[in-house]
Amino acid sequence: xxxxxSTSTTTGARAAGTGRLPQLFKGMAWLVWRxxxxxxxxxxxxxxxxxxxxxxxRSQVYIGGYSTTSTGLRLVPILLGVFLGAPLFAGDLENGxxxxxxxxxxxxxxxxxxxxxxxxxxxxVSTVALSAAFGWWFDLYQSEVTAAEWIFEYNFxxxxxxxxxxxxxxxxxxxxxxxxxxxxxxxxxxTLAFTVAVQLVWSHLxxxxxxxxxxxxxxxxxxxxxxxxxxxxxxxTGGASYITGDGKLLGIGTCADAQTERAxxxxxRKADVVGWSIDYLPMSQMTGMQWFGASILLALTAAVxxxxxxxxxxxxx
Amino acid sequence: MxxxxxxxxxxxLGMRYRRGWALKDCxxxxxxxxxxxxxxxxGAGKTTLLSIAARVLEPTQGTLSVxxxxxxxxxxxxxxxxxxxxxxxxxxxxxxTLRLGRELNPGWDQRTAEDVVRAGDVPLxxxxxxxxxxxxxxxALALALGKRxxxxxxxxxxxxxxxxxxxxxxxxxxxxxxERGTTLLMSTHVLAELENVCDYLVVLSGGxxxxxxxxxxxxxVHTVVTGAKEGEDLPASLAQHSLVESRVSGRQFxxxxxxxxxxxxxWETDSPNLEELLIAYLRSPGAAPLITxxxxxxxxxxxxxxx
Numbered sequence: 082x083x084x085x086x087s088t089s090t091t092t093g094a095r096a097a098g099t100g101r102l103p104q105l106f107k108g109m110a111w112l113v114w115r116x117x118x119x120x121x122x123x124x125x126x127x128x129x130x131x132x133x134x135x136x137x138x139r140s141q142v143y144i145g146g147y148s149t150t151s152t153g154l155r156l157v158p159i160l161l162g163v164f165l166g167a168p169l170f171a172g173d174l175e176n177g178x179x180x181x182x183x184x185x186x187x188x189x190x191x192x193x194x195x196x197x198x199x200x201x202x203x204x205x206v207s208t209v210a211l212s213a214a215f216g217w218w219f220d221l222y223q224s225e226v227t228a229a230e231w232i233f234e235y236n237f238x239x240x241x242x243x244x245x246x247x248x249x250x251x252x253x254x255x256x257x258x259x260x261x262x263x264x265x266x267x268x269x270x271x272t273l274a275f276t277v278a279v280q281l282v283w284s285h286l287x288x289x290x291x292x293x294x295x296x297x298x299x300x301x302x303x304x305x306x307x308x309x310x311x312x313x314x315x316x317x318t319g320g321a322s323y324i325t326g327d328g329k330l331l332g333i334g335t336c337a338d339a340q341t342e343r344a345x346x347x348x349x350r351k352a353d354v355v356g357w358s359i360d361y362l363p364m365s366q367m368t369g370m371q372w373f374g375a376s377i378l379l380a381l382t383a384a385v386x387x388x389x390x391x392x393x394x395x396x397x398x
Numbered sequence: 399m400x401x402x403x404x405x406x407x408x409x410x411l412g413m414r415y416r417r418g419w420a421l422k423d424c425x426x427x428x429x430x431x432x433x434x435x436x437x438x439x440x441g442a443g444k445t446t447l448l449s450i451a452a453r454v455l456e457p458t459q460g461t462l463s464v465x466x467x468x469x470x471x472x473x474x475x476x477x478x479x480x481x482x483x484x485x486x487x488x489x490x491x492x493x494x495t496l497r498l499g500r501e502l503n504p505g506w507d508q509r510t511a512e513d514v515v516r517a518g519d520v521p522l523x524x525x526x527x528x529x530x531x532x533x534x535x536x537x538a539l540a541l542a543l544g545k546r547x548x549x550x551x552x553x554x555x556x557x558x559x560x561x562x563x564x565x566x567x568x569x570x571x572x573x574x575x576x577e578r579g580t581t582l583l584m585s586t587h588v589l590a591e592l593e594n595v596c597d598y599l600v601v602l603s604g605g606x607x608x609x610x611x612x613x614x615x616x617x618x619v620h621t622v623v624t625g626a627k628e629g630e631d632l633p634a635s636l637a638q639h640s641l642v643e644s645r646v647s648g649r650q651f652x653x654x655x656x657x658x659x660x661x662x663x664x665w666e667t668d669s670p671n672l673e674e675l676l677i678a679y680l681r682s683p684g685a686a687p688l689i690t691x692x693x694x695x696x697x698x699x700x701x702x703x704x705x
Contacts, residue, residue: 177485185502
């Protein structure tokens with residue numbers, strides 16, 4: 082094309098230098114990358130630094146900074162939602178550049194698709210890297226005594242597919258909020274509330290993702306204690322109960338009134354208590370629970386995406 | 399060269415916003431190859447009409463087709479739209495802004511775009527945000543012209559330009575469109591911009607089309623009549639013509655009439671200029687609208703109805 086050659090001669094290296102990856106991005110993808118490159122590079126760069134830090138700390142076989150890093154990682158979906166998702170469309174709608182793009186020879190759908198796709202790729206790449214690195218660090222500790230903590234957010238939400246799914250839901254939710262509100266600041270504020278709400282609801286639902294198992298013993302309740310019989314890493318979902326010979330459950334306060342050890346024993350025998358009944362989630366369910374939870378989050382993300390196209394395809398820019 | 403082709407055909411076009419109707423039952427036709435002024439007071443619906451033609455807005459009612467394409471069909475690349483606030487990415491350089499045009503438009507002409515920018519001494523490596531309003535308008539115009547449109551829609555293109563830049567930009571615009579036979583639809587409320595530029599006219603007021611047609615034709619069917627009052631009123635013999643607007647000062651009256659036959663009488667007649675015609679119509683909302691035959695929307699095409 083003669084027009085292309087005339088560019089290279091007249092605008093020279095400047096024009097060529099404006100797209101750092103001229104081969105990779107063409108058309109709409111070029112525009113989206115150029116428009117959001119500062120945000121994209123910030124996300125990718127910060128993730129790379131965090132991964133490097135995690136790898137370094139782990140190589141020292143050192144737990145220092147583990148919980149701080151985890152807290153930081155748990156903030157990632159919120160930060161991405163507020164700073165990447167919310168302004169994605171709100172910015173263009175607020176300052177009129179959505180109309181500039183609409184006036185070119187590309188469809189509205191292509192604009193929506195390219196923006197969402199590139200942003201999602203950046204989010205997935207950075208969160209997958211962070212999740213993999215942190216999961217590798219977590220591997221060091223999952224055989225330790227504190228291993229029951231696998232269920233807590235600072236391990237569960239930062240490893241496997243969960244951080245990726247949480248980040249995608251937060252970012253696309255933020256994008257949808259921005260598309261509806263059409264104001265960057267308002268969209269960021271509402272997205273903050275939305276992403277925090279997602280985290281709270283998620284924490285609440287977390288325990289119901291697993292299939293609670295019940296362990297029963299038959300060696301009496303004084304010879305061994307619940308903590309001794311549970312497998313390593315099992316998380317008790319409730320208090321332990323006494324179980325009787327015919328399978329009835331009794332509260333552990335059943336013989337609390339007995340004054341002496343002997344009286345207690347008599348009382349327990351009278352009540353026919355044969356052992357413990359303990360509800361728990363084994364650590365082996367962690368991966369399954371993470372994928373099950375992530376698939377719920379991703380289904381929600383898909384619903385949000387469908388809404389984005391329905392709303393964004395019709396509304397005026 | 400575009401003999402009978404229509405650049406725009408609007409059929410019963412209506413657009414409702416939350417605050418009310420911005421356009422009501424607008425039907426008109428703009429033949430291809432014309433330079434058309436879109437005139438009206440603020441809030442007349444000019445921006446809405448241009449946005450619908452540019453496919454930025456969907457009309458609430460009716461249809462608007464561009465070069466016979468079915469309404470609602472995707473942008474074929476034949477239309478370019480320069481919005482009033484001339485939105486551009488502020489952090490892009492001028493060169494990047496032109497690259498945007500190249501990346502998003504298959505028929506992009508880099509040379510034209512660069513010529514327009516260079517004619518205004520806009521440095522290609524300057525950030526858009528650092529440019530003055532006039533230079534920014536020029537870049538926005540370059541983006542529109544580089545698309546090589548057959549229909550160029552401009553919303554108040556000269557609003558933020560100083561008189562010198564205004565003349566320059568208008569010169570660039572007219573030279574380029576004349577060379578390619580581009581149809582130009584340009585909204586304005588600066589009436590002086592239109593004289594000697596437009597050969598076609600659409601006047602909107604209150605969301606309705608008041609006047610549409612060839613400028614010569616519109617002028618030729620109107621007459622300015624000046625004479626002495628008869629009693630407190632206009633001469634009775636004027637009543638056979640349709641009166642657009644009249645003014646009385648002292649014993650004199652001045653009236654703009656749409657002449658039905660010779661307007662002979664004890665008064666002087668003169669042909670109006672464009673500004674007089676426009677002002678008369680904009681000041682008298684009660685006057686009957688006039689849409690000349692070339693500006694009448696043609697009978698519905700079954701294809702467009704189906705769409």
